[in-house]
Structures are given as C-alpha cells and as structure tokens.
Amino acid sequence: MKLVYVFDAYCGWSHGFSGTLREVAARHPDLPVEAVSGGLFTGARRVPIREFGYVQGANARISLLTGAEFGEGYQRLIADGSFVMDSEAAARGVAALRQAAPEQAAELAAALQRAFYVDGHSLSEPDTYRKVAEEAGLDADAVVAAFQAPAAHAAAEADFRRTAELGVDAYPTLLALGGDHPVVLASGHATVDEVDQHLSALRARDAS
Template sequence: MKLVYVFDAYCGWSHGFSGTLSEVASRHPELPVEVVSGGLFTGSRRVPIREFGYVQGANAKIAELTGAEFGEAYERLIADGSFVMDSEAAARGLAALRQAAPARAVELAVAVQRAFYVDGLSLSDPATYRKVAEDAGLDADAVVAAFEGAEGRVAAEADFHRSASLGVTGFPTLLAVDGDLIAPVAHGHANADEVDRQLATLRTP
C-alpha cells in the first residue's frame, strides 16, 4: 500500500494540511507517499486573485482550524488583488523539485506552499524554486532548468491527468492505494490521528 497526496500549491486548505501530511509521513515510514499536483487554477481560472473574493475569510478559517501560518509577505503580495495564481507553473516547480529528490516529495511540497503562503514568493518565479532547492540542499541550477524546460510542462500535465484518473474533485485529498483499491483517507481537513484511524480500518482484514 502507498499514499497518494493530491493537492494544489495555491490551495489554502492544502497549505493547512501540511502539518498533517508531514506527521502522517513521519509516523508511517513504511508507506511511500506520491505527491500529485491537482491543477486548481488553470485555463479560465487563471485570473487575478481579487476575483476570488473569499480568500482572506477562507484563510482565517484555515488558520483557526489547522494552525497554518499566513505570513505578512504573503498578505502584501496579494493585497492589491492583481496577483495571478497559476497552478500549471506551480506544478512544474513541484515536478522539478520532486525529480531532484523523489524520496523527499512531501517535504518539498510543504516547502513550496510555505514559500507562497509565508514568504510571499510567486510560484511562477524560477527564483522561488532556486531558493527552495538551495534550502533543501539540492542542485538549484538543475531544478530551475527542469522548471523552465519542456519536461516540466509534460510532468505538470501528467500530474493533472493522474489527479483526474484517481477521481479527485477537491484539494487536498489523501488516498490509500493498494493495487486496484483506491480509498480516500482524508479530504480537506483532518489531523494525523484521524488519518491513522482510516488507515487502521483499511488494514483490518
């Protein structure tokens, strides 16, 4: 069995789930975790953030429920409403980082979300992935090249198709996958104990 975590780097609820994801991964080193970008803000949804009027209110609720941090730099970035969240670029960035360190996908996904929601860095900017890569001790030049190259776009599209093929309709979604069995263990908001209870149910013969 493995876990598949489908999220979007520009999804506040996914940011709120970061603590749970990290805790579940640390509790279950025997379970590989595949991290997939879902593609929340693509195509016609790639518009200035002011068009999503619920952002600040939703973030306040996410912080209250999960303890997630929304930094001052992030608040400044989105203050005038003109910032455009581009999930395709974010997926390319995650894919580039994931390629550099496949076994650290959970840690890197959390770092990418922190770069946006705490440090106020655009996930369309190659410099963001350079910083995340450097902080993680990875080859930053290789990560930026992968982000900017054709393979990044291919990887992003593959992630979006993977998300759709798993039947995921909202983010974050954590799935347990065992052969043909695909079982949701968390959706939206859950703590590590709740995820553990779901996993225990699946492991009971």
Template sequence: MKLVHVFDAYCGWSHGFSATLREVVSRHPELPVEVVSGGLFTGGRRVPIREFGYVQGANAQIAELTGADFGEGYERLIADGSFVMDSEAAARGLAALRGSAPERAVELAIDLQTAFYVDGRSLSEAATYRRIAEAAGLDADAVVTAFEDPAASAAAKNDFRRAADLGVTGFPTLLAVDGERVVPLARGHATADEIDHRLASLS
C-alpha cells in the same frame, strides 16, 4: 500499499493540511508517498486574485482550524489583488523539485506552499525554485533548468491527469492506494489520528 497526496500549491486548505501530512508521514515511514499536483487555477481560472473574493475569509477559517501560518510576505503579495495564481507553473515547479529528490516529495511540496503562503513568493518565478532548492540542499541550477524545460509542462499535465484518474475533485485529498483499490483517507481536512484510524481499518 502507498499514500497518494493530491494537492494544489495555491490551495489554502492544502497549506493548512501540511502539518497533518508531515505527522502522518513521520508515523508511517513504511508507506511510500506519491505527491501529485492538482490543477486548481488553470485555463480560465488564471485571473487576478481579487476575483476570488472569498480568499481572505477562507484563510482566516483555515488558520483557525489548522493553525497554519499566512505570513506577512503573502499578505503583501496579494494586497493589491493583481497577483495571478497559476497552478500549471506551480506544478512544473513541483515536478522540477520532485525530480531532484523524489524521496523528499512531501517535504518539497510543503516548502513550495511555505514559499507562497508565508514568504509571499510567486510560484511562477524561477528564482523561487532556486531559493527552495538551495535551502533544501539540492542542485539549484538543475532545479531551475528542469523548471524551465518543456518536459516540466508535460509532467504538470500528467499530474493533472493522474488526479482526475484517481477521482479527485478537491484539494487536498489523501488516498491509500493498494493495486486497484483506492480509499480516501482525508478530503480538505483531517487530523493525523483520524487518518491513522482509517488506515488501521484497511488492514
């Protein structure tokens, strides 16, 4: 059995789930974790953030429920409403980071969200991935090259397809996958204890 974490780097609820995910992974080192990018803001949904009027209210709710931090850098980035969230670029970035350290995919996905939601860095810019890679002790040049390579776009599309094949319609979704058996452990929000209880019922 393995865990599959389907998230979107530009999803506030995915950011709010980070602490729970980190705790679940630390409790279950025996379970491999696959991290998959969802395509929340693609195609016609790639528009200035001002067009999503619910963002600030949703973030306040997420912070209250999960304790997640929405930093000053993030607030500055979105203040004028012109920033465009592009989930395809973020998925390319995750693919580049994941390719450099597959066993650290959970940690790197969380780093990606911290870069946006705390530090206010665009996930469409190569410089963001250079900073994340350097902080994580990875080969930053290799990560940037991978981010800019056309293969990253194919990896992003594969992630979106994988999420759809798993039946995921919202982010974050944490699944237990055992062969053909796919069991949801969390959708949107759950505590580590709740996930543990659901995991225990599978054995």
C-alpha cells in the same frame, strides 16, 4: 501500499494540511508518499486574485482550524489584488522538485506552500524553486533547469490527468494506493489521528 497526496500548491486548504501530511509521513516511514498537482487555477480560473473574493475569509478559517500561518510576505504579495495564481506553473515546480528528490515529497510540498503563503514568493518564478531547493539541500541549478524545461509542461499535464483518473476533485486529498482501488484517507481538513484511524482500518481489512 503507498500514499498519494493530491494537492494544489496555490490551495489554502492544502497549505493547512501540510502539518498533518508531514506528521503522517513521519509516523509511517514505511509508506512512500507521492505528490500530485491537482490544477486548481488553470484556464479560465487563472485570473487576478481579487476576483476570488472569498480568499481572506477562507484563509482565516483555515488558520483557525489548522494553525496554518499566512505571513506578511504573502499579505504584501496579494495586497493590491493583481497577483495571478497559476497552477500550471506551480505544477511544473512540483514536478521539478519531485524529480530531484521523490523521497522528500511531503517535505517539499510543504516547503513550496510555505514559500508562497508565508514568505510571499510567486510559484511562477524560478528563484522560488532555487530557494526551496537550496533549503532542502538539493541541486538548485538542476531544479530550476527542470522547472524551465519544455518537459515540465508535459509533467504538469500528466499530473492533471492523473488527478482525474484517481477521481479526485477536491484539494487536498490523501489516498492510500495498493489494492484495486485508491482509498481516501483524508479530504480537505483532517488530523493525524484521523488519518491513522483510516490507515489502521485499511490494514486490518487487507489482513483479514
């Protein structure tokens, strides 16, 4: 069995789930975690953030429910409303980091969201991936090169297709994959204990 974490690096609820994901991964080191980008802001939804009037209200609710931080750097970045969240660029970055260290999927997903939601770094900029890679002890030059390579676009599209094939249409979604069908362990907000309860029930079912 492995865990598949379908998220979008520009999704506030995914940012709020980061702590849960890290703790689940820490409690279950026997379960590999795969991170897949969902593609929330692509096509017609790739517009200035001012067009999403609900953002600040949603962020306040996310912070209240999960304790997630929305830092001063992020507030400055979005202050004039012109910033564009481009999930295709973010998915290329996820793919580049995943290629460098697939075993660190949970930590890198959280670090990438922290870079945006706390520090206010655009996920369309190569320097953001350099920073995240350096802090994770990875080869930063290789990560930036992978982010900028033509193959990264194909990797992003492959993630979006995989999301659809898994039947996921809400982010974040944490799946257990091992049997014939993926099993949803969490969608949106969930605590570590709630995820554990689902995992225990699934293991008990598989053992019976």
